[in-house]
Amino acid sequence: MIDLASKRIVVTGGSGFLGRHVVEALEARGSTVLVPRKAQFDLTREADVERMYAELRPQIVVHLAAVVGGIGANRASPGRFFYDNVMLGALTMEHARRNGVEKFVGVGTICAYPKHAPVPFVEDELWNGYPEETNAPYGIAKKMLLVQGQAYRQQYGFNAIHVLPVNLYGPHDNLLGHREGDA
Secondary structure (H helix, E strand, O other): OOOHHHOEEEEEOOOOHHHHHHHHHHHHOOOEEEOOOOOOOOOOOHHHHHHHHHHHOOOEEEEOOOOOOOHHHHHHOHHHHHHHHHHHHHHHHHHHHHOOOOEEEEEOOHHHOEOOOOOOOOHHHOOOOOEOOOOHHHHHHHHHHHHHHHHHHHHHOOOEEEEOOOOOOOOOOOOOOOOOOOO
16 A cells, blocks of 8 residues: 555645545645646646646646536537546646656546446446437546556556546535536
8 A cells, every 4th residue: 555645646626526525635644735726737738737747746646637517518518528628637647657657546437437327337337338428528538538547557557547436426516517626
C-alpha cells in the first residue's frame, strides 16, 4: 500500500462535488493535496497541462475533472461534452506518463454503460452496447480514459487504474444541473 502522507497528489476537479470529499480524505491521511483550478490550468489545452505538471510536480494524480451536466445540458452541447472530456483525460494522462507520475487514478461514469445494461450494473456489461443517447458523448469520452489507461499499462508499464462509481449524491451536489468546480 502506498504511503500517501509522503506524496504530492494532484486532484483535478478537486473543488467539485466528488473532488471535495476525495481531497478531504487525502488530507486526513496527511497527503499534500494540490487542486488545480480551470482559471490557472485549462486541462483541455496541452500547454496548460504541461505547465501544471511542471509547476505542481505531482507523484500521484486523481483525475476527477469533467465537463458535466444534466440531460438538458447533454442534449444542448454533446460535441462540447465529448471533446472537452476526451481532451481532459487524454492530455492529463499522457503528461502524467511523460512526467513519471507513480500512479494515475481515472474516474469513469455510469453514463458509459449501455442503455439496456441489466441492473445492478457489473463491469462485464460495460462494452455490451451503446450508452443512453443523451449521455453517450460524455459517457464514451470517459470510457476512452479506461482504454488509454489499459493501453499505457500494456505499452509503457504505466500505473493507471480506472474506477467506475455508480450514481453519486450527497453534500455539495446540485440536483438541478451543473456541478460547480468539476471542470
